[in-house]
Amino acid sequence: MKSSFIEEGPARTLVLGTLANSVGNGVFLTCSALYFIRIVGFSPAELGLGLSIAGVAGLFAGVPFGHLADRRGPRGTAAALLILAGLATAAYLTTDSYPLFVVIAFLYALFERGAHAARQALIPAVLSGESLVRVRAKVRVVTNAGVSAGAALGGLALLWDTKAAYQLTFAGNALSFVVCGLLFLRLPAVPPSPERAPGEPRLAVLRDTPYAVLALINMVMLLHIPILEVILPLWIALRTDAPHSLTAVLLLFNTLAVVALQVPVTKKIDALEPAVRAFRVAGVVLLACCAAFALSAGRGAVTATAVLVVAAALHVHGEMVQSAGSWLIGYELAPADKQGQYQGLFNTGIAAVQMFGPVSLTLLLIDWGRPGWLVLGAVFLAGGLSMAPAVRWAQRRRATADAAGATPVTAV
Numbered sequence: 001m002k003s004s005f006i007e008e009g010p011a012r013t014l015v016l017g018t019l020a021n022s023v024g025n026g027v028f029l030t031c032s033a034l035y036f037i038r039i040v041g042f043s044p045a046e047l048g049l050g051l052s053i054a055g056v057a058g059l060f061a062g063v064p065f066g067h068l069a070d071r072r073g074p075r076g077t078a079a080a081l082l083i084l085a086g087l088a089t090a091a092y093l094t095t096d097s098y099p100l101f102v103v104i105a106f107l108y109a110l111f112e113r114g115a116h117a118a119r120q121a122l123i124p125a126v127l128s129g130e131s132l133v134r135v136r137a138k139v140r141v142v143t144n145a146g147v148s149a150g151a152a153l154g155g156l157a158l159l160w161d162t163k164a165a166y167q168l169t170f171a172g173n174a175l176s177f178v179v180c181g182l183l184f185l186r187l188p189a190v191p192p193s194p195e196r197a198p199g200e201p202r203l204a205v206l207r208d209t210p211y212a213v214l215a216l217i218n219m220v221m222l223l224h225i226p227i228l229e230v231i232l233p234l235w236i237a238l239r240t241d242a243p244h245s246l247t248a249v250l251l252l253f254n255t256l257a258v259v260a261l262q263v264p265v266t267k268k269i270d271a272l273e274p275a276v277r278a279f280r281v282a283g284v285v286l287l288a289c290c291a292a293f294a295l296s297a298g299r300g301a302v303t304a305t306a307v308l309v310v311a312a313a314l315h316v317h318g319e320m321v322q323s324a325g326s327w328l329i330g331y332e333l334a335p336a337d338k339q340g341q342y343q344g345l346f347n348t349g350i351a352a353v354q355m356f357g358p359v360s361l362t363l364l365l366i367d368w369g370r371p372g373w374l375v376l377g378a379v380f381l382a383g384g385l386s387m388a389p390a391v392r393w394a395q396r397r398r399a400t401a402d403a404a405g406a407t408p409v410t411a412v
Contacts, residue, residue, distance in 0.1 A: 010126040010187050011135045017183035019142040021082070024176025026150020027169045028089070031157050035166040040096045050098070054105035058113040058351040065114030066121060066344025067203055070193045074122035074340060079181040081115035086177030088112075093170050113351055115177075120343035124331050125190040136327045137266035144258045193337040205341045210394035211333060212345065217390055218326050219349025220383040221279070223376065224286055224319050226357035227293075228254055232312075234366050239297045242304040250312040257316045266324040272332055272395075276388045278325030282318045283384015289314035290377030294370040318380075329387070333394045335401070 036042045042050075069077040088108035095101060127135055153172075157165040201207055233247040269278050292311035296304045326346075334342030364372040 011131060011138070013183055013186050014123065014126070014135060015138055015142050017180040018139050019146045020183070021176045021180035022143045022146025023150040023153070024173035026147035026152075027154040027157070028150070028173035029147070030151045030154025031166050031169045032092075034158065035170070036101070038161075039163050039166055040101075042098060042101070046098060050102045050105050052355070053102055054109040055351065055355045057106045058109035059348060059355060061110050061113040062117040062344030062348045062351070063203060063205060063341050064344070066117035066340035066342070067338075068114075069118035069121045069340035070338055073190050073192045074118050074125050075184060075187050075190050077340075078115055078118035078122050079184045081111050081118055082177045082181030082184065085111035085115055086174040086181070089170055089177065090174040093167055115181075116347060117340060117344035119184075120330075120347055121340035122184065122187065122190065124336075124339055126187050132331065133266055133270060133324065133327050134263065137263045137324060140323060141259050141262050144255050148252075148255050203341055204335075204338060205345045208342075208397065210390065210397045211342060213390045214329060214333065214387070214394055215346045215349060217279075217383050217387050218330070218346065219352055220379060221282060221286075221322050221326070222349050222353045223357055223361065223379070224289075224315060224322070225350075225353055226361045227289075227315060230358040231361055231365050234362065235293065235296075236308065238366060239369065240299065240304040240308065241301045242296070242308055243301065246305055246308060250308065253309075253312055254316045254319075257313075258320060262320050262323070265320045266327075269321075269324040269328060272328065272391060275325040275328040275332075276391050278321045279329075279384045279387035281384070282322035282325065283381045285314050285318035285321065286380035286384070287377035289318055290373040290380065293365075294373035297370055322384075325387075329391060333391065333398055335398075 033047060036047050037044060065077070065081065085108060088104055088111055091104045092101070092108075095104070123136060123139075124132055154169055157169045205211060228251065232250060233244075236242050236247050237244055269275050289311050292307055292314060296307040296311065299307060330343060330346040331339070334346070361376070364376060366372075368375075
């Protein structure tokens with residue numbers, strides 16, 4: 001194993017491209033809402049509706065664009081979609097028309113999520129063996145670090161609060177997509193998948209029920225994402241006596257923990273059996289996390305702060321373990337020649353959780369309170385425990401579908 005973080009060859013290019021794009025995304029996420037409301041003049045309701053419409057595109061982009069990556073080659077497809085996403089970002093600066101904004105937002109979500117699917121197909125195509133999951137962990141580390149650095153830069157634009165400052169952040173994000181796409185073109189060429197056999201469906205993943213169940217379980221476990229991004233500040237402000245500034249501290253703690261520990265955590269998750277075990281651990285840990293959040297309600301400031309720190313620590317551990325397990329399961333149980341469409345489906349859970357998670361968890365946790373946390377904890381536990389039988393089902397399906405000479409996966 002290489003001692004350096006970035007390593008060499010394709011791994012270095014993947015990590016650097018992701019870092020560049022993540023910094024741009026961090027700037028964009030920090031400033032975009034205020035730009036559209038304060039500078040362009042949209043109302044919060046208009047902005048929310050437009051982004052929800054765009055979210056539909058992101059929700060359904062993964063499988064068809066992943067299939068395109070399989071058929072045309074993931075390197076060129078990922079690069080093209082990244083550049084198109086950059087152009088869509090730049091197009092935001094050309095209009096104050098609401099209908100045109102909705103169209104641009106729709107195209108941006110389509111290209112950005114399509115690029116994500118193609119990128120997930122590109123990773124196993126240029127890496128192999130032990131390096132696959134390890135580098136995927138490093139990609140997640142630089143994503144967190146890049147978004148945090150971008151958010152800090154975006155804070156400067158918020159401080160200046162001028163049209164030119166906001167527009168500079170959009171231009172920077174557009175450039176980050178282009179830079180990432182051009183870097184990916186330096187990766188080794190990946191040949192397209194062979195033509196499908198006669199009678200084989202064009203989008204085979206849509207008929208692979210066991211794999212769809214894996215994707216569904218993973219989506220359920222990804223409900224930990226809105227806890228940190230949406231629920232944490234609301235819970236602290238409305239349900240506890242902890243200082244409101246604790247939100248920023250815990251968000252920073254999460255980022256630093258992922259940067260420092262994601263790669264070490266991933267080292268032991270190198271096969272299907274430990275990946276399944278990782279889901280069981282994640283289910284138990286996230287259940288404990290939810291219980292800790294429930295206990296923090298109605299406590300004094302000191303006690304609530306201490307309990308919330310424990311909850312945040314449990315959350316980030318469950319998050320890291322679940323992520324590492326999902327990468328291996330998602331890649332290992334997908335056919336090698338259809339990684340694009342399979343990764344497109346598997347990662348649709350991220351878009352779905354981003355669309356529906358904030359509203360559903362706000363109703364469950366903020367409105368209902370402690371009982372809601374216990375319900376969510378039970379959901380996490382059920383998801384973690386159900387991954388093992390789902391993986392065995394997918395293995396049987398894969399063994400049946402594979403050619404006689406294919407290398408079988410190890411039974412769990």
